[in-house]
Amino acid sequence: MDLEFDEATLAFREQVRDWLAxxxxxxxLESFNTARGFEQHRAWEAKLADAGYAAVAxxxxxxxxxxxxxxxxxxxxxxxxxxxxxxxxxxGIFMLAPTLFSHGTEEQRARILPEMARSDRVWAQAWSEPxxxxxxxxLRSTATRTEGGWLLSGQKTWSSRAAFADSAFGLFRxxxxxxxxxxxxxxxxDLDAEGVQVRPIAQLDxxxxxxxxxxxxxxxxxxxxxxxxxxxxxxxxTTANNERGLSLRSPGRFLxxxxxxxxxxxxxxxxxxxxxxxxxxxxxxxxxAYQLYTFNxxxxxxxxxxxxxxxxxxxxxxxxxxxALHETALDLLGPSAELTGExxxxxxxxxSGYLFSLAGPIYGGTDQIQRNIVxxxxxxxxxxxxxxxxxxxx
Amino acid sequence: MPGTxxxxxxxxxxxxxxxxxxxxxxxxxxxxxxxxxxxxxxxxVLCEQVGVAALAVPERFDGLGAGxxxxxxxxxxxxxxxxxxxxxxxxxxxxxALLESGDEQACERILPRIATGEALATLxxxxxxxxxxxDEPACTARQDGAQHALDGTAHxxxxxxxxxxxxxxxxxxxxxxxxxxxxGQGAVTREHTPAMDQERRLATVSLHGARGTRLAGADGATxxxxxxxxxxxxxxxxxxxxxxxxxxxxxxxxxxRVQFGRPIGSFQALKHRMADMHVLVxxxxxxxxxxxxxxxxxxxxxxxxxxxxxxxxxxxxxxVASEMIQLHGGIAIxxxxxxxxxxxxxxxxxxxxxxxxxxxxxxxxx
Numbered sequence: 056m057d058l059e060f061d062e063a064t065l066a067f068r069e070q071v072r073d074w075l076a077x078x079x080x081x082x083x084l085e086s087f088n089t090a091r092g093f094e095q096h097r098a099w100e101a102k103l104a105d106a107g108y109a110a111v112a113x114x115x116x117x118x119x120x121x122x123x124x125x126x127x128x129x130x131x132x133x134x135x136x137x138x139x140x141x142x143x144x145x146x147g148i149f150m151l152a153p154t155l156f157s158h159g160t161e162e163q164r165a166r167i168l169p170e171m172a173r174s175d176r177v178w179a180q181a182w183s184e185p186x187x188x189x190x191x192x193x194l195r196s197t198a199t200r201t202e203g204g205w206l207l208s209g210q211k212t213w214s215s216r217a218a219f220a221d222s223a224f225g226l227f228r229x230x231x232x233x234x235x236x237x238x239x240x241x242x243x244x245d246l247d248a249e250g251v252q253v254r255p256i257a258q259l260d261x262x263x264x265x266x267x268x269x270x271x272x273x274x275x276x277x278x279x280x281x282x283x284x285x286x287x288x289x290x291x292x293t294t295a296n297n298e299r300g301l302s303l304r305s306p307g308r309f310l311x312x313x314x315x316x317x318x319x320x321x322x323x324x325x326x327x328x329x330x331x332x333x334x335x336x337x338x339x340x341x342x343x344a345y346q347l348y349t350f351n352x353x354x355x356x357x358x359x360x361x362x363x364x365x366x367x368x369x370x371x372x373x374x375x376x377x378x379a380l381h382e383t384a385l386d387l388l389g390p391s392a393e394l395t396g397e398x399x400x401x402x403x404x405x406x407s408g409y410l411f412s413l414a415g416p417i418y419g420g421t422d423q424i425q426r427n428i429v430x431x432x433x434x435x436x437x438x439x440x441x442x443x444x445x446x447x448x449x
Numbered sequence: 450m451p452g453t454x455x456x457x458x459x460x461x462x463x464x465x466x467x468x469x470x471x472x473x474x475x476x477x478x479x480x481x482x483x484x485x486x487x488x489x490x491x492x493x494v495l496c497e498q499v500g501v502a503a504l505a506v507p508e509r510f511d512g513l514g515a516g517x518x519x520x521x522x523x524x525x526x527x528x529x530x531x532x533x534x535x536x537x538x539x540x541x542x543x544x545x546a547l548l549e550s551g552d553e554q555a556c557e558r559i560l561p562r563i564a565t566g567e568a569l570a571t572l573x574x575x576x577x578x579x580x581x582x583x584d585e586p587a588c589t590a591r592q593d594g595a596q597h598a599l600d601g602t603a604h605x606x607x608x609x610x611x612x613x614x615x616x617x618x619x620x621x622x623x624x625x626x627x628x629x630x631x632x633g634q635g636a637v638t639r640e641h642t643p644a645m646d647q648e649r650r651l652a653t654v655s656l657h658g659a660r661g662t663r664l665a666g667a668d669g670a671t672x673x674x675x676x677x678x679x680x681x682x683x684x685x686x687x688x689x690x691x692x693x694x695x696x697x698x699x700x701x702x703x704x705x706r707v708q709f710g711r712p713i714g715s716f717q718a719l720k721h722r723m724a725d726m727h728v729l730v731x732x733x734x735x736x737x738x739x740x741x742x743x744x745x746x747x748x749x750x751x752x753x754x755x756x757x758x759x760x761x762x763x764x765x766x767x768x769v770a771s772e773m774i775q776l777h778g779g780i781a782i783x784x785x786x787x788x789x790x791x792x793x794x795x796x797x798x799x800x801x802x803x804x805x806x807x808x809x810x811x812x813x814x815x
Contacts, residue, residue, distance in 0.1 A: 320813070329810060336809040340736075340757045347735035354452045371728050423717070429727050430720035434700045437715035 075137035088262035093219040096143035100174030118172030132307035147178030158282040179217035181225030198227035217266035218255035239287035306346035313342035364432035374415035381409035496566025503564035510560035516745035521686035528690030538607025543570035546676035551666025571612035573603035583673035586618035609652030625669035628661035646797035685737035685762035733765035763799040770795040
């Protein structure tokens, strides 16, 4: 890419590239949605942490290396370009950690972050409930005050990584008769605590990427409340913005996929099929556009300011881009796209990636939710509910 | 890093304030009254007070010595209201071609007048197929004494019938060269060609053994390639500006238009489409800036960056402008509403300098 970087950033890029070249496993690890693959990924994370690469943007005191956001993006580009393993602790590193930085106590940061960086403790998210999906404020799981802490009861679902993870974080209704966004508390809990039952859910690829969590009077000490009690919605918004936006889906991932797609076209594409060739080029442009937009956002953040509703723009963009990239690859491969495993082209990366991409427009807030956020908070269009309340007045 | 510097923001503000202060050009009245090109008075104010025509002219030729990014800033601002102007053809395309020719004497003679805005330049290049191929210009040249004689008809020449300085790309002795041709001579006929987008003035320029002076210096095809890159980057910024305004106008309209007892912008069926438009507008802006920066930095990947910007911004404006019409409903299919202007500009811009599928094919090759 021709983005202008200063010497220090370029040197950092070289250093990361060299380390990855010697350390990324030659054979891909097994999927982290299997028990064995999960432990392989945990070991990889420890190796990353030992080299100081697990969470480059964190302060060194917690296991990071005080990298700027820009350096973080550079790291991510190199990471995905090197084909390094997916991040098993991404819920922790990219969602919980930013929330701890914004709302956590010093004690919490010191206790939680270093072991997160090494993935000694892997985190699952516990947002959705059976009747609170897109409408997360409809959640009904409760946190009841007890001596020295809280008792959690209820049911969470679609909890990514919960099948094998150690701990989880989510919102609970702590004021008994509260409505919607009020009276919620952000809590962290152990998945092996007494009263917790985890039931893995097989995803459409057959693996256990998420789980249901049943909670029955699970004790959580006060020290595991993030932010103030009953202020959970505001605290959670930090996490939501991080999941949708920059953190979880850095441009490096899509750039790497786009480059692989161009390679695939050069190797296997029929040069006379210009329509398909144009889709390949279009997908590459899409990945580049996403990278440039994200770099612009990062420049703005670097000048001060927080990631707000703009992150919904990122999410809308990448979730569609990811599907389009994989659809194009599958069309390019034709019949062999159906094959999976060792004998498949690129060891089945495209078909499994395609299945995974289908989840993109759904998790972390569906496309429809993102569009509402963009329309209402960035464009200033009226809310549907407010508008219907005003109906009588007009 | 793609982005905008403080100086560039200041430039944008200055242009905006000129546009707000100066009375707008005569509004298009009907199909029967075609545009007379740009508003000469407004253009001279922009040249005198802001120096828009001098932006990409080096200081040694009395210019401001700024870069393509600054031209983009001007194009983005002018693009918001689709203010007709000769920036693209003269200050971007023809100026770049002259500079890239490497003919210092010609630059010394011509560029200072372009920079002040006294003279308008254009580049005659493409044939009727509109391919803007650097290796196959529409015209040909042959040696004729100390000078050259040129033949052929160039199409889609920006402000071609108005320009004072005519630069012609012509095939000559197995390669491509650039020539300065006096448009006033009898062997040159120029004709304004009406187009769907009435605010981007196009003409055909026909040469019947016209006398031309060959610009000394570098290979003409390379100069054309670079001139096209600059023009495409500037056009991409104009598209980003136009798309941003088209969305803004649409949002404003749907906030105020009440049906079924509420603003229609509150309906998800409409607001979700505007959210998608916003995603296009934001990414178009980032991609266009990156193209300008890559050219200014002399990056090896400039051509790639320009192609990406050309395709992405053409697509963004086309989609945003057609959504603008649909979301406005009936009013948008009238002459009096601006929506058709954006729609027509989207179409004309996507065709200028080559079609999107041609850019995509080139991108696969680079």
